[in-house]
Amino acid sequence: MGRRSDHSRAELEELILSTGSTLIAEAGLAGFSAREVARRIGYSIGTIHNVFGTADRLIAAINTRSFADWAVSLGERLDAVGPDGDRIAALVDGYFGFARAHPHLWTAIFDHRLPADGGLTEADETGRATLTRIVVEEIARAVGCDVDDDIAALSRSLIATVHGHCAFAISGAWALMGEAAPEAAALARVREALSARALCISAL
Structure with a gap:
């Protein structure tokens, strides 16, 4: 039986989010169910729906939380190298580091799709934009x-480049192709793109 009077709505939201995040971290997106989240927190499945609407909305909120945690982790790595350190290497290391530390949460971010009739909420979009903004500013x-539209476009392309290397590393595909250092390879591709961009700017 649900403990309906134990928590405020805000407390319930936090409890559901933290428990759902733990479940995905343990079992991956394929092993996630809103019913299991409800069982773990001692509430009915109806409570999950009352707070988040649908299981898809809950997963989207969990993924937004993962984005926020990832942004914090990335910020800490940048702080650690300081303003004069190798901040591009810190960005790539932060990308790979979060994926390796939280493979199921990282994979869920990119594997989950909301239904066509339900996009991200404004809060989700704002929360997820923080990570991209950090990268754009560093590029x-x-x-x-x-920062302008061209830099934003370049940043998105570089994120895609690093993501591809990282996804292959997490899945083991790089090892099958004989690549022993995917993070170093990703960093090299980023440096090449940035060098080319810097040359174009200097030629203007």
Whole structure:
């Protein structure tokens, strides 16, 4: 029986999110169910739906939390190297580091799809944008220019490059192809792109 009077709505939301995040971390997206979350917190499945609407909405909120945790981790790595350190290497290391430390949570971010009739909430979009903003600002800093649409587009491409290397590393595909250092390979591709961009800017 559910403990309906034990928590406020805000407390319930936090309890459901933290428990759902733990479940995905343990079992992956394939092993996730809102019913199991309800069982673990001692509430009915109806409570999950009352707070989040659907299981898909709950997963989206969990993924937004993962994005936030990832952004914090990335920020800590940048702080550790300081303003004069190798911040691009810290970015790539932070990307791989979060994926390796939390493979199921990381994979769930990219594997989950909301139904066509339900997009992300404003809070989800805002929460997820933090990570991208960190990367865009660091890319602009690395090539010595202001953030603009071109830098944002370059940053998205570089994220995709690093993501591909990271996904292959997590899945084991790189090892099958004989690549022993996927993170170093990803960093090399990023440095090449940034060097080319810097040369273009200097030629203007």
